[in-house]
Amino acid sequence: MALVCPLFSGSSGNSYYIGQEGEGILIDAGRSAKQLSERLSLCGIEQKAVRAIFVTHEHRDHIQGLRVLAGRLGVPVYASPGTLKALESMGVLNGKFPVYPLSLAGTACAGMQIRPFHTSHDCAEGYGYCIETADGRRAAFATDLGYCSPEVYTAISGAQLLVLESNHDVRMLECGPYPYPLKRRILSKKGHLSNETCAQVLTDLVRTGTQHVLLAHLSRQNNTPDLARVTSLGALAQIGAKNHRDFTLAVVPEANPGEKVLF
Numbered sequence: 093m094a095l096v097c098p099l100f101s102g103s104s105g106n107s108y109y110i111g112q113e114g115e116g117i118l119i120d121a122g123r124s125a126k127q128l129s130e131r132l133s134l135c136g137i138e139q140k141a142v143r144a145i146f147v148t149h150e151h152r153d154h155i156q157g158l159r160v161l162a163g164r165l166g167v168p169v170y171a172s173p174g175t176l177k178a179l180e181s182m183g184v185l186n187g188k189f190p191v192y193p194l195s196l197a198g199t200a201c202a203g204m205q206i207r208p209f210h211t212s213h214d215c216a217e218g219y220g221y222c223i224e225t226a227d228g229r230r231a232a233f234a235t236d237l238g239y240c241s242p243e244v245y246t247a248i249s250g251a252q253l254l255v256l257e258s259n260h261d262v263r264m265l266e267c268g269p270y271p272y273p274l275k276r277r278i279l280s281k282k283g284h285l286s287n288e289t290c291a292q293v294l295t296d297l298v299r300t301g302t303q304h305v306l307l308a309h310l311s312r313q314n315n316t317p318d319l320a321r322v323t324s325l326g327a328l329a330q331i332g333a334k335n336h337r338d339f340t341l342a343v344v345p346e347a348n349p350g351e352k353v354l355f
Contacts, residue, residue, distance in 0.1 A: 093227070093229070093354050093355065094110065094111060094112060094116075094204075094225040094227075094229060094231070094354070094355060095109075095110070095111070095112065095113070095116075095352045095353065095354050095355075096108060096109070096110045096231060096253060096255070096306070096352070096353045096355065097109040097110075097131075097132070097135040097137060097348060097351075097352050097353075098255070098306060098308065098344040098345075098348050098351075098353075099118075099123070099128060099131040099132065099135070099347075099348055100122060100123050100127075100128075100131065100346065100347055100348070101308045101309055101310070101344040101345065101346060102153075102309060102310055102311070102312060102346045103153055103309075103311060103312060104123075104153065104312075104346060105122035105123035105127075105153050105154075105156060106120045106122040106148075106153055106154050106235065106308075106309065107119065107120045107121050107122050107123060107128055107131075107154075107157075108120065108233060108255065109132060109135065109137055109142070110204075110223055110231060111141070111143075111202045111203070111204065112141075112202075112203070113136060113137060113141065114141055115141050115143055115202045115203065116137070116141055116142065116143065116202050116204075117142065117143055117144045117145065117146055117201055117202050117204070117206065117223075118142055118144075118145045118146070119146050119148065119221055119233050120145075120146075120147060120148055120154040120155070121145055121147075121154075121155060121156070121157045121158040121161050121162070122152070122153045122154040122155060122156050122157070123156055123157050124156060124157045124160070125157040125160035125161035125164060126157075127157065128157050128161055129161070131347065131348060134348070134349065134350040135348065135350050135351075135352055136350075136352075139164075139165060140165070142165055142167055143167060143201055143202040144167050144168045144169070144170060144201045144202070145158060145161070145162055145167060145168075145169050145170070146169075146170045146171070146194070146206060146208075146219075146221055147169060147170070147171035147175055147179070147219075148171075148175075148211070148218060148219050148220065148221070148233075148235070148236060149171075149172075149175050149178075149211075149213060149215035149216065149217070149218040149219070149236060150175050150178040150179050150182065150184075150215055150216055151215060151236070154236075155179065155184060158179075158184055159184045159185075159186060159188075162188070162189040163186065163188035163189050165189075166188075166189060167189060168189065168190040168191065168192055169185075169189055169190070169191050169192070170191075170192050170193075170194040170199065170201075170206075171191075171193070171194060171219065172193065172194060172208065172210075172216075172217040172218070172219050173193040173217065174215075174216035174217025175215070175216055175217050175218070175219070176191060176193055177216060178215070178216040178217075194206075194208055194219070196208060196209070196210075203225070203226045204223050204224060204225050204226065205223070205224040206221055206222075206223050207221070207222050207223075207224075207247070208220065208221055208222075209221075209222065209243050209244060209246075209247035209248075210241070210243055210244075211234065211236060211237040211241075211244060212237050212238045212239055212241055212281050212282055213236045213237055213238060213282055213283070214277065214280075214282040214283070215236075218236060218237070220232065220233055220234040220235070220237070220244065220247065220248070221233045222247050222248065222251060229252050229253075229355055230250065230251040230252055230253075231251055231252065231253040231254070231255070231355065232247065232248035232251035232253070232254050232255065233255045234247075234248050234254070234255065234256050234257065235255065235256070235257040235285075235308050235309040236257065236284065236309065237257060237284070237285055238280055238281040238282045238283040238284065238285070239281045239285070239289065240285070240289070240293050245293075245296070248297065249296075249297060249300045249301075250300050250301045250302075251297075251301075251302055252301065252302065252303050252304060252355050253302075253303070253304040253305075253306070253353065253355040254294075254297060254302045254304070254305050254306070255306045255308050255344070256285070256290055256293065256294065256305065256306070256307060256308065257284060257285040257290060257307075257308055257309045258285065258286075258287050258290040258291075258307040258308065258309070258310060258315070258320040258323070258324065258343075259278070259284035259285055259286065259287075259290075259309050259310060259311050259314075259315065260278060260284060260286050260287065260310075260311045260314035260315050261286070261287050261314060261315050261316075261319050261320075261323075262279070262286050262287075262288060264313075264314045264315065264319075265278060265279070265286075265311075265314040268313060268314055269313075270313070270314070278314075284309070284311070287315065287319060287320050287323040287324070288323060290307065290320075290323070290324060291323045291324040291326070291327035291328070292327060294324050294327065294328060295327050295328060295330070295331050295333075298328060298331075298333050298338065298339050299331070302339065303339055303340065303355070304339065304340050304353060304355050305324070305339060305340065305341040305342070306341075306342055306343075306344050306353065307320045307321065307324060307341065307342070307343045307344065308344045309344075310343065310344075310346075312346070317343040317345075320343055321341065321343050324341060325341060328341075
C-alpha cells in the first residue's frame with residue numbers, strides 16, 4: 093500500500109506527499125520550505141524521504157517554497173518544458189538542484205511511475221499527475237483546471253485515489269466581491285473547476301473504479317467544505333453510489349493536521 097499526505101491545499105498554498113513513509117515525492121511546494129518541513133514531520137515523514145518534487149505549474153501557491161526546499165534537499169525538480177521556462181524567467185531555478193523537463197512518457201522515481209497529463213489553466217503549460225505504485229495502485233492529481241478535457245478524463249479514469257479540484261460554488265462566486273474580470277477568469281476553461289462540475293466528473297469516475305476521493309483547492313472566499321462535500325455526495329447519490337460503501341470522500345483542509353490516506 094501507498095500513502096498520500098495532503099500537506100496544504102487552497103489559494104494560500106498547495107503540496108502533497110505520495111509514496112511510502114521511507115521514500116516518496118512531493119507534488120508542488122506551495123508554502124515556505126519551513127512550513128512544508130513542519131507539515132511533513134506532522135505526518136510522520138522525514139525530509140530525507142522526499143526523492144523529487146514534481147511541479148504542476150508556476151503560480152506562486154504551487155512553487156513558493158520550491159527553490160529553498162529543493163536546494164536544501166538537493167533533489168531533482170520535474171515539470172513541463174513550459175513550466176520550467178517560466179520558472180527560469182522568475183529566477184526560481186538557481187542551479188542548486190537538478191531540473192528535468194518531463195515529457196508525457198513520464199519517469200520513474202521512489203519506486204513509482206509518474207506520468208503527467210496536460211491541464212487547461214492560465215499558466216505556461218500546466219500538468220496534472222497520475223502515479224502508479226509498485227503494487228499497481230494508481231493515484232491521480234487534477235487541480236487548477238478550467239474543465240476536464242478528454243486527455244484529463246483518460247489519464248485519471250480508473251485511479252483508485254483521486255485528488256480533484258472543487259474550487260468554488262458558482263452562485264457564491266457570481267454574487268461575491270471579486271471584480272468581474274477575475275470572476276470571468278475563474279469561470280473560464282482556463283480557470284478553476286466548480287463544485288458542480290467536479291461532482292459531474294466524479295459520477296463518471298466512481299463508475300470506473302475510483303475508491304478514494306479528496307476534494308481539493310477550495311476557495312476560501314467562494315466555497316465552503318460543506319458545500320463542496322454536499323454537492324459531490326448529492327450527485328453520487330443520484331447514481332446510487334454511497335459514501336463509505338462504494339467510495340470514500342473527504343475535503344482536504346488548508347493545512348493538514350497530520351492525517352494520511354492509505355490506498
